[in-house]
Amino acid sequence: MGFKNAPMSTVKPVENKESLFSAEVRAEIDKAIAQYPEEWKQSAAMPALTIVQDDNCGYLTEELMDKVAAYLDMPPIAVYEVATFYSMYELKPVGKHKVCVCTNVSCMINGSDRIVDHMENKLGIKLGETTEDGKYTLKEVECLGACGGAPMFQIGNKYYENLTPELVDSILDGLE
Amino acid sequence: MANEVCLRTLGLDRPWDIDQYRSIGGYEMLKKIFSEGITPEQIIEEVKTSSLRGRGGAGFPTGLKWSFISRNAPGQKFVVCNSDEGEPGTFKDRDILRYNPHQLVEGMIIAGFAIGATRGYNYIRGEFIEPAQRFQDAIDQAREAGFLGENIFGSGFDFDLNVHLGGGAYVCGEETALLESIEGKKGQPRYKPPFPAHFGLYGCPTIINNTESLASIPMIMEKGGQWFKDLGVENSGGTKLFSISGNINNPGVFEISMGTPFFELLEMAGGMKDGRPIKAVIPGGSSSPVIPGEQMMDLTMDYDSIQGAGSMLGSGAVIVMDDTNCMVKVLERMSYFYYEESCGQCTPCREGTGWLYRVVSRIENGQGRPEDLALLDDVTEKIAGRTICALGDAAAMPVQGMLKHFRDEFEYHIEHKRCKVGS
Amino acid sequence: MSEDQTVTIEVDGRELQAQAGAMLIDVTDAAGINIPRFCYHKKLSVSANCRMCLVEVEKVWKPLPACATPVADGMKVFTRSPMALAAQKGTMEFLLINHPLDCPICDQGGECELQDVAVGYGSDVSRFVEGKRVVKDKDIGPLVATDLTRCIHCTRCVRFGAEIAGIRELGATGRGEHMTIGTYIEKSVDSELSGNIIDVCPVGSLTSKPFRFHARAWELVQRESIAPHDSVGSSVNVHVRRNEVMRVVPCDNEAVNECWISDRDRFSYTGLASEERLTRPMIKQKNGWMETSWHDALNQVAQGLKDVAGEQLGALVSPSATLEEMHLAQKLVTGLGSSNIDYRLRQGDFRGQESAYPWLGQSIEALETLNAALLIGSNVRKEQPILGHRLRKAAVAGANISFINPMELDMNYASSQLVNTPAGMVDDLAAVAKAQGASGDIIDSAEVGDAHKAVAEQLKTADNASVLLGNIAVAHPDYSLLCSLAAKVAETSGAKLGFLPEAANSTGARLAIRTDGLNATAMLEHPRKGYLLMGVEPAYDFYNPALATTAFDKAEFVVALTVFRSPTIEAAADVMLPISSFGETSGTYVNAEGTWQSFAGAVSPKGETRPAWKVLRVLGNMLDIDGFDQDSSVDVFNEVKETAGDRQPDNTVGDATDSERKVAAGGLTRIGDVPLYAIDPLVRRAAPLQQTKDAISASIRLNAREATRGGFAEGDRAVVVQDGNRAVLPIEIDPNVPDSCVRVPAGLAGTEMLGGQFGEVTLEKA
Ligand SMILES: Cc1cc2nc3c(=O)[nH]c(=O)nc-3n(C[C@H](O)[C@H](O)[C@H](O)COP(=O)(O)O)c2cc1C
Numbered sequence A: 001m002g003f004k005n006a007p008m009s010t011v012k013p014v015e016n017k018e019s020l021f022s023a024e025v026r027a028e029i030d031k032a033i034a035q036y037p038e039e040w041k042q043s044a045a046m047p048a049l050t051i052v053q054d055d056n057c058g059y060l061t062e063e064l065m066d067k068v069a070a071y072l073d074m075p076p077i078a079v080y081e082v083a084t085f086y087s088m089y090e091l092k093p094v095g096k097h098k099v100c101v102c103t104n105v106s107c108m109i110n111g112s113d114r115i116v117d118h119m120e121n122k123l124g125i126k127l128g129e130t131t132e133d134g135k136y137t138l139k140e141v142e143c144l145g146a147c148g149g150a151p152m153f154q155i156g157n158k159y160y161e162n163l164t165p166e167l168v169d170s171i172l173d174g175l176e
Numbered sequence B: 001m002a003n004e005v006c007l008r009t010l011g012l013d014r015p016w017d018i019d020q021y022r023s024i025g026g027y028e029m030l031k032k033i034f035s036e037g038i039t040p041e042q043i044i045e046e047v048k049t050s051s052l053r054g055r056g057g058a059g060f061p062t063g064l065k066w067s068f069i070s071r072n073a074p075g076q077k078f079v080v081c082n083s084d085e086g087e088p089g090t091f092k093d094r095d096i097l098r099y100n101p102h103q104l105v106e107g108m109i110i111a112g113f114a115i116g117a118t119r120g121y122n123y124i125r126g127e128f129i130e131p132a133q134r135f136q137d138a139i140d141q142a143r144e145a146g147f148l149g150e151n152i153f154g155s156g157f158d159f160d161l162n163v164h165l166g167g168g169a170y171v172c173g174e175e176t177a178l179l180e181s182i183e184g185k186k187g188q189p190r191y192k193p194p195f196p197a198h199f200g201l202y203g204c205p206t207i208i209n210n211t212e213s214l215a216s217i218p219m220i221m222e223k224g225g226q227w228f229k230d231l232g233v234e235n236s237g238g239t240k241l242f243s244i245s246g247n248i249n250n251p252g253v254f255e256i257s258m259g260t261p262f263f264e265l266l267e268m269a270g271g272m273k274d275g276r277p278i279k280a281v282i283p284g285g286s287s288s289p290v291i292p293g294e295q296m297m298d299l300t301m302d303y304d305s306i307q308g309a310g311s312m313l314g315s316g317a318v319i320v321m322d323d324t325n326c327m328v329k330v331l332e333r334m335s336y337f338y339y340e341e342s343c344g345q346c347t348p349c350r351e352g353t354g355w356l357y358r359v360v361s362r363i364e365n366g367q368g369r370p371e372d373l374a375l376l377d378d379v380t381e382k383i384a385g386r387t388i389c390a391l392g393d394a395a396a397m398p399v400q401g402m403l404k405h406f407r408d409e410f411e412y413h414i415e416h417k418r419c420k421v422g423s
Numbered sequence C: 001m002s003e004d005q006t007v008t009i010e011v012d013g014r015e016l017q018a019q020a021g022a023m024l025i026d027v028t029d030a031a032g033i034n035i036p037r038f039c040y041h042k043k044l045s046v047s048a049n050c051r052m053c054l055v056e057v058e059k060v061w062k063p064l065p066a067c068a069t070p071v072a073d074g075m076k077v078f079t080r081s082p083m084a085l086a087a088q089k090g091t092m093e094f095l096l097i098n099h100p101l102d103c104p105i106c107d108q109g110g111e112c113e114l115q116d117v118a119v120g121y122g123s124d125v126s127r128f129v130e131g132k133r134v135v136k137d138k139d140i141g142p143l144v145a146t147d148l149t150r151c152i153h154c155t156r157c158v159r160f161g162a163e164i165a166g167i168r169e170l171g172a173t174g175r176g177e178h179m180t181i182g183t184y185i186e187k188s189v190d191s192e193l194s195g196n197i198i199d200v201c202p203v204g205s206l207t208s209k210p211f212r213f214h215a216r217a218w219e220l221v222q223r224e225s226i227a228p229h230d231s232v233g234s235s236v237n238v239h240v241r242r243n244e245v246m247r248v249v250p251c252d253n254e255a256v257n258e259c260w261i262s263d264r265d266r267f268s269y270t271g272l273a274s275e276e277r278l279t280r281p282m283i284k285q286k287n288g289w290m291e292t293s294w295h296d297a298l299n300q301v302a303q304g305l306k307d308v309a310g311e312q313l314g315a316l317v318s319p320s321a322t323l324e325e326m327h328l329a330q331k332l333v334t335g336l337g338s339s340n341i342d343y344r345l346r347q348g349d350f351r352g353q354e355s356a357y358p359w360l361g362q363s364i365e366a367l368e369t370l371n372a373a374l375l376i377g378s379n380v381r382k383e384q385p386i387l388g389h390r391l392r393k394a395a396v397a398g399a400n401i402s403f404i405n406p407m408e409l410d411m412n413y414a415s416s417q418l419v420n421t422p423a424g425m426v427d428d429l430a431a432v433a434k435a436q437g438a439s440g441d442i443i444d445s446a447e448v449g450d451a452h453k454a455v456a457e458q459l460k461t462a463d464n465a466s467v468l469l470g471n472i473a474v475a476h477p478d479y480s481l482l483c484s485l486a487a488k489v490a491e492t493s494g495a496k497l498g499f500l501p502e503a504a505n506s507t508g509a510r511l512a513i514r515t516d517g518l519n520a521t522a523m524l525e526h527p528r529k530g531y532l533l534m535g536v537e538p539a540y541d542f543y544n545p546a547l548a549t550t551a552f553d554k555a556e557f558v559v560a561l562t563v564f565r566s567p568t569i570e571a572a573a574d575v576m577l578p579i580s581s582f583g584e585t586s587g588t589y590v591n592a593e594g595t596w597q598s599f600a601g602a603v604s605p606k607g608e609t610r611p612a613w614k615v616l617r618v619l620g621n622m623l624d625i626d627g628f629d630q631d632s633s634v635d636v637f638n639e640v641k642e643t644a645g646d647r648q649p650d651n652t653v654g655d656a657t658d659s660e661r662k663v664a665a666g667g668l669t670r671i672g673d674v675p676l677y678a679i680d681p682l683v684r685r686a687a688p689l690q691q692t693k694d695a696i697s698a699s700i701r702l703n704a705r706e707a708t709r710g711g712f713a714e715g716d717r718a719v720v721v722q723d724g725n726r727a728v729l730p731i732e733i734d735p736n737v738p739d740s741c742v743r744v745p746a747g748l749a750g751t752e753m754l755g756g757q758f759g760e761v762t763l764e765k766a
């Protein structure tokens, strides 16, 4: 037997897809679906998970993953595989601001340890944890492709580069 | 010579805007291809002449890659751009997306025409939300201006382009993992053969090129393959973007001619921070073996020179380290990266990267054993060349490089249970 | 590269011929050259991820995986060169670092591919001093046990699910070292073929739950046999320890079951341990059942049969009895002056027009080459899972598979399903026939819709098509009509007509049993004075259990040759003779494609049970009937061979399209299909199978519209009334059931007192 790549779609699509997500979320997912060949709806799994995650305070639940599967006519396990493979999907609740701090080589050389220590002390949490008030989550990430501005972190859409403890304070304190 | 190809728009105040791009002749080449009836074969020839080698890391000749696709085979074909930019130390493609997105769009359209593809995807790493938006805006502008869509300029050629965002997985930079990822799956590399040129995205013939490779195409077409080639040196044509970071004063992306001496690049990047001595350089992203600083100072930035020194030009990501850095700690961090990013399918990589990391980490933490260095040598040998994709090699090479050049530092760690640096 | 081009390669100095483009490992396997492997499986797609099969290929600097390297002319391969061995040993070391080294307590110990290969390629001392990975186990249902710490991530199980079972239930979630196999959320694996992941898993990560820790591989003796629960006749190996069947696994038989078996065939052996197993002859007395000796029991049976000899005797034989048993039963009945013997216990219509020797109409393998198929009254996926798998292969390759059924099926491939009431099924089939240009009584008046046209078109344009009738069709009260309509459709479209026989020997029975007396239903409708029952339970194995129960009740003498005792047998019989079960007897089955498959006993008969053929033989002697002096089942076999060995399967059926229609449209019609784990007495007693999702319990299933109409809600209890018989059962809302129908499956506890599998019913509030 040779190699396989056929979409793994469910045999019997779920009806009433309207009930799965809000109209806005559906519109966004539909836009994603339209980017791919018709029989490859499953290509929209990643964008759909992102859309749904953003719509759910930054994290995914099993129920949401099942809904994505149903919406895209995929077996749920295929969606779980995707959601657990990529590090940008969160499977547990995260804080309002997810601070993704790079600790890879260039950042490390430029003192990311100091930045991490500073944030851990400031927020009273370790990497991978969320403050009790649910405002901040600290997440260690791999190189974000901004080594020229090391040390750096990402919050939401934005990259913050050339960090110093003072800069970190002003950034974090400036968040709502 | 600097900023002549991919970063030639840097002087503009809104280089991402289509009008500004067109003001310096952008999209003219594309129109010319249609108006003058330049054939796909001619384009591929020109790219071959340019001696452009893939800028994603492997350095495979781009023209040759394109020629593998049988243009006239029926059915859908695809052009895929690799903007995953995951190799630690690399941050050049982000600048192309931010400051010259239209040139990439134009390059992808030309590539599509050259291989007979009507669809393209740009796979952009998921964290690049703003750069991806820039690129998406460029697509929209190009579509509005008629450069994308059906029957472009009455040529009968259709081409459309979409963005696919990654989800935070380094391995998706590997071309077939990237395809799997667009197909809505885990990014696990495919075994090759079959190569993407025959069995690529959705099983269709596909070419995959790095952002920089594709963004170079319009200039190659405009000024000629020979012109591009002459910008560089033998075997390494053209200019190249170098992302330089580390203990230097002015890190950033520099587009310079291939063959430029490393010390000149270092000078452009403002020299060593605090004037400290240069200890080591990782010349081509974290997967390339480290080169001792003094040796690096004698090298030029091109494929042959770096390879001659036992490393790789890779993605052109130069990480410069001064004497305050402990090589064991640096290697520990890099090994952790490969351990964390292994996709998990191949036994040697899945099991081996974790083993490497644990042993290096043990050494760093003062629990190394005398036999550990031999063990590391052996484990890397058992990973390299034995996995489906090159992530296995990428994990093995930095270890091999470090042990080759800085073995004494590791031995010191094992023997004294502490770091040599600063002692 | 042309596919049929032959190339010459050299492996370890040996020259081999191969098809260009074939994978190296297939070529070396065929040549008997062993290359170690874990992820490669001949029936699954290539994943090339375990890296165990690395070999050296001349002029290539790195070792290549044999499972994913296509051969090319002149290629020189070294499977045991220093480079190849280093690579293989390297992989082995990696596999072992995180694998527990406690083979003695692992259930796979002794039959573990990892263990086997480690002996050849592993090193003795582990250099891995870090802690090993531990993975939490998951409950994936009653059939398969997990011990995921042992998983080597070969992904065979995942590919099996996606590619063979056709439902993605298992996956590999997480990344890198954290990748784990499982269902992610706690959920059972429900495929009817799920047990095959036990065989597919090379290590002790997925093992048989019922078998778990019951025996060690090396204590087991392996005996070949034939699976007894459907007409596939899968080749199996019965694993025996100290005269006990410990488990059943598939035996490679490419033409029949490839290397798979259904869960039903794999786990039914657990029913052998049922407490209801009858191990000694028993006689009914005024104050209850009494154990007795064979001598006394047989004497009583001989006397009883003599008393009812002649046409007052009827014999009802399980279609999963062996050819030998059926042959002797026929002889005995004839010898007693009766012509009444039948095995078509669940057939709903006997108005003739049946074919002389119905069969699949093609080989089992040929099913996968079909371009189009129309299945009538069949849930092939659950009724004959292996045939379902073959059809799925055809579908995946692009065949159009359509169904005409009284309920929508849960399919594992895309198909078109015409769902209609039992009466409507006849209309649908007639419409397809009409769309195809056939004519005849019902055909001419049929209303043709787009769906019928589409099916007709597919059958007509396909160069390889088949029209197949399944279990539901057989039980249909208008089976004769369905048969002759199907024949018309086949004829006009050039498709092959085939039957998907229900039981292990439904096909063979035709050779051994002459059905020229009263048929199964007639024997009950016109009660006989005496009955001989073999391998059947009155309440569950008949088309109309109420009718059967009453008939046996009234009879003067009933003898039951049975593996189990149960209240319904005890109510019916006067004497119970304990017969040997699956695995304990020798005999022959003729499978759906007409292949005669003989098997020997794997263990000796349990307790005082005797193989049914021996019981019949002795009875023949005691009754002084000629021709009962065989010494072995082989002697009996030779007799059958002599009389019927030359008969060729034949699906010709006559035209019955003008027959009266038995199921009327309107009212509420019962759909009484037999669920896959209710099919025969052994399966009904296999506890692990009875815990699966497919083991549904008796209920009244109807769609929401029908429920609203009757004023019922999910979970309500209601009375279903059929022919004046009543059963109180819970209501289940099931969108798969069409309007005007209620699905009340047969063969399940709670349905004993109902009438025919199909027929008019009413619902009342309980
Ligand atoms: C583990 C791994 C990661 C990679 N990451 C990237 C990447 O981020 N960007 C990229 O362009 N190429 C990356 N590559 C190289 C690609 O596989 C591929 O060679 C390249 O995209 C081809 O384009 P080019 O010929 O233009 O260089 C990676 C390769 C490997 C093995």
Ligand code: SF4
Pocket (backbone or CB within 6 Å): C150, C151, C152, C153, C154, C155, C156, C157, C158, C181, C200, C201, C202, C203, C205, C206
């Ligand atoms: S559970 Fe078994 S079959 Fe599945 S991946 Fe693990 S070792 Fe392979």
Ligand code: FES
Pocket (backbone or CB within 6 Å): C036, C037, C038, C039, C040, C047, C048, C049, C050, C051, C052, C053, C054, C065, C066, C067, C068
């Ligand atoms: S058997 Fe070939 S890589 Fe697994």
